[in-house]
Amino acid sequence: MESPKTPNAIRHASPEKTAAILDGAMRVFLEQGYAGTTMDRIAAAAGVSKPTVYSYFHDKEGLFNALMEQMVREKQWAKFPQDFVLSTQESSKVVLRRLANDILDNCMNNSEQITFIRLVIGESGRFPELGRAFVQHVEKPIQEALTHYLASCPNLNLRDPTASARMFMGTLIYLIITHEMLHGQDIVPMERDRLIDHLIYILHLSEKNPDTQQINKCL
Amino acid sequence: MESPKTPNAIRHASPEKTAAILDGAMRVFLEQGYAGTTMDRIAAAAGVSKPTVYSYFHDKEGLFNALMEQMVREKQWAKFPQDFVLSTQESSKVVLRRLANDILDNCMNNSEQITFIRLVIGESGRFPELGRAFVQHVEKPIQEALTHYLASCPNLNLRDPTASARMFMGTLIYLIITHEMLHGQDIVPMERDRLIDHLIYILHLSEKNPDTQQINKCL
């Protein structure tokens, strides 16, 4: 409560060492999980001694919380809502496809991002606030921006934009989980473009735009 | 390879103790994760001594693998494909709603199931085969049964039943993840019935059944 800028960190600390410790801790925690990580390895990865780590962070749990809070906030999640900035000049199909590709690009073949999300899910049992922070700062902003876009889009005629946004997100996240997190690409294969095509198609089934209107729907 | 019935278990072992150890290990691993679990606690939870644990399983990793293989196989996942057994006598809306409710019932307010899936995701980085086994024995059978149902359903007129099945599963799993695994019910609230209604609605948008045909679609 006294140092709101750097919670769990000791006052008068050098910003360079703080960053070095957080960076080293990030690498080890991502690789080994919370319980599998030792303070010795964090100190070695950070290039400092173990007492230095303890002088900057009260204990292992405090370091983990500080690190995770920073990662949840500072990851480039904020870029996704900006997929909609040009939305008035582009068709909804273009905008939604760009968002889907950006979300998948952010995770597919990006082992660090996958490992981070795996850590959040894996530790959210013993660190419930970590899970909540992820939903608050990552999932909710994207859901809200997408819902707002779907609701305000002129040609789409969606009955429930909020549920549609959950469906859109869930379909993509499920692909990431089965293929990347659980290594099931070869067990339940699915082309990402095929899944995106399907989502775009589904979201335009009730389209009332004069251009593509009602043509192949009535017969 | 020599004892295919109980892999990682030593020969001539009493089935009762094997079950007791697996049961105790399950409780501790679910609560503490892999690295957070000690063989002492497993022995205590199983009501046997530590050397007994080691006489039944070669080491911690072998015990974990044996336990997880059993859990992935023996959970009551197989019940979901049976949601389709009466499918020819019921409307697709009834069948799909029952499946969605069964999937959500299996996880919502079921902390053991949630903890198990969290463990699978959390440890699939260091135990890739665990992730693959989960996809193979849990996700794939449900996906295939649902895809087959969607493709063979008379009234539904889906362009891509396979992608539709992924969308259906993903929408539900995403709700489970955000609400249950990440504790975000209050951050991104969503009524489960509203989400199910949306899925049913979406999957029937291309319906060509004479009963509910084309009425509110053309205008």
Next chain:
DNA sequence: GTCTATAATTTGATAGAC
């Protein structure tokens, strides 16, 4: 402020009694 060295405990795994 940062280090070396170490305390106090816990860990995975085993020897040997019965």
Next chain:
DNA sequence: GTCTATCAAATTATAGAC
């Protein structure tokens, strides 16, 4: 087959030198 007792290594955290 199962236990008590124990090992060697690793772990969190700190005392004290500089």
